[in-house]
Amino acid sequence: MSKRDYYEVLGVAKSASDDDIKKAYRKLAMKFHPDRNQGEKAKEAEEKFKEVKEAYEMLSDSQKRAAYDQYGHAGVDPNRGMGGGEGFGGFAEAFGDIFGDMFNGGGRGGRGGRQVYRGNDLSYSMEITLEEAAKGKDAQIRIPSWDSCDTCSGSGAKPGTSTKTCTTCNGMGTVQMRQGFFSVQQTCPHCRGTGKIIPEPCTSCGGQGKVKRQKTLEVKIPAGIDDGMRIRSAGNGEPGTNGGPAGDLYIEIRVKDHDIFERDGDDLHCNVPVSFITAALGGEIEVPTLQGKAAIDIPEGTQAGKQFRLRGKGIKGIRSSYPGDLYCHIVVETPVKLTEYQRKLLKDLDESLKKGGSKHSPSGESWTDRLKSFFS
Ligand SMILES: [Zn+2]
């Protein structure tokens, strides 16, 4: 897939100032924010957001921008330093970092004033083989999990002390700010929306009331899954705040390139080398399938590039009723490292074929005609 130009992604000119780039980024990021793109639009919006985020990360860094201006995509590696190896981060983290304040201040949660936030989604990328994609797989993955802190029983306060109601917002979590003629509700800056102040935070969890651990999750990879598909594991994202629901975990599937097969939807394609003698005389050849070896009869006079279809030897996609087909593409091999004797045999054969004229050359006549009209 070819990558779009970063300036084009953000919709700014090459001469855009840092400020213009930031503004364009904020606008687009709001547009593709998951809160505004639920249901069917979610996946597309996330892809768009990733693209926008990457473009912003590159163009907001003067060194990377210079490298990109000079060498294009080849000059910068967006995967470096993004924590890709661990599989986490990206989408969910970006919103936590950049938009925490912006969106959390937007008056969500309502009831009782205390802000209730849904936890961030997490994404995890998993690489599997084509065989695993075809058959499905039970996998175990390690994901972060958050447990209520044992030391403070989740309150965040040092044992023996207690939390106090925030006096700035009277426990509401929000405060009214006057801006000109308007009164705007904002997250309380003192307690950050929790409505509580912890005078002496618990040392085990730093006042968070929860501790990060790891847990093993069993994941069923369904048979037929394809590269780029995602599996949603509801409630396995980051925990919510103030009793809000947990986010979801998305497992992104990457299917490794296969040595023999190339997948196109439910169909598979492979190249099968055939000697030019077999191509000329015809015969049975052995071809690989995901289920093992198979044989096909190729007729005499088979030309290079000819396809043979093996019905049902492709992959049964997740939403398909029948498996796809396997297409074997014939590659006629030219023999190499010939002995003197073999060269003579071929020369004799060539002489003999020439005597037969164009009848031995199926594309000869039309080719000669096409050349004639091309040069005339
Ligand atoms: Zn604690």
Ligand SMILES: [Zn+2]
């Ligand atoms: Zn407060």
